[in-house]
Amino acid sequence: MKFIIKIVLITILFFIFNHFLNAQSCDGDNLNFTTMTSGTKHAKTSVTSSVIIENGNTIIFKAGTTITLTNGFHAKAGSQFTATIEDCSEGPIVAEACAAPDATIWNNPWLSCQTTANPNTSRGASHWIRYDLGAAYKLGKMHIWNVNKVGESNKGLKEVVIDYSLNGATWTQLGNFQFPQGTEEATYAGFEGANFNGISARYVVITAISNWGAASCSGISDVKFNIAPALLQDVSAILANARNRELTDKLDNKMAKKTNAQFLVYPNPTNNNTNLFLENRVETAATIAITDITGRLVQSIPVEVVVGRNNWTLSLADIPSGSYFVNVLAEELPLLDAQKLVIVKE
Secondary structure: OOOEEEOOOOOOEEEEEOOOOOOOOOOEEEEEEOOOOOEEEEEEEEEEEOOEEOOOOEEEEEEOOEEEEOOOOEEOOOOEEEEEEOOOOOOOOOHHHOOOOOOOHHHOOEEEOOOEEOOOHHHOEEEEEEEEEEEEEEEEEEEEEOOOOOOOHHHEEOEEEEEEEOOOOOOEEEEEEEOOOOOOOOOOOOEEEEEOOOOEEEEEEEEEOOEOOOOOOEEEOEEEEEEOOOOOOHHHHHHHHHHHOOOOOOOOOOOOOOOOOOEEEEOOOEOOEEEEEEEEOOOEEEEEEEEEOOOOEEEEEEEEEOOEEEEEEEEOOOOOOEEEEEEEEOOOOOOOOOEEEEEOOO
């Protein structure tokens, strides 16, 4: 059985809950929020939101199927945001009737009792769960809670393989891991999972290789992704701060002057790889941003900039043919002229 969560993670520590709780009353079928201060909203089917959560405020969204955070959504520092896929109709959701309803959070896991085609086709038919983060993010450590229901912790995942992708089609293996069995205790705190070490990904798939002895169903209770501080949505803030300091006003996706010797992209045109050269006078953390001709961010790469000459090789394998703009963004850097990059796939 497949279960896909499509959601954009905004806060630095953001919980994706894929467990199922007892049903609660719904606030509506399909809810859409553009303004909201604090509180909990529960939709029977979906929640869509572009709210800005201010410091000190807490918002909780729950929906039976999908939670989508659109452009403009932002959780500011000091705010809290939680999204939960949770039924609010008649009774709790149970996957393939493999687990009995229970009011305890850990006792209602996601369970797969039938293999299906894996998003990573090289895995074949398998038990898997896919996370769609809505955009590419620089990921850190995961925290995981295995199946913890008394007498059924053997359904918890044991040996797994984790894959990630930027486009949902080309997958890279993060590694093989073994998940500890749930303790079946009320104080179960889960365990620290895989560390992405700053890898940028939009999609993550956990595929079960084995469980802790159950004959059929395999499952997991909860997963938390720790997102590194250099989030993609900070790019706009960096640009705004740079403009406020009147460093330059030339970013608006205009072709850079080829005589700008401090910032070069080569070879150009290219197909799968290109190099970026930057000569700089300050040391700082920065983001290499690649945008299309409409200004849409298609790839973001966190880098460390050193004093003097910097050289990076950029992989363009997941970006289709077309014209793009490349820039290096940081509050400590002057706002550079964006370099036009032409990608031609064979």
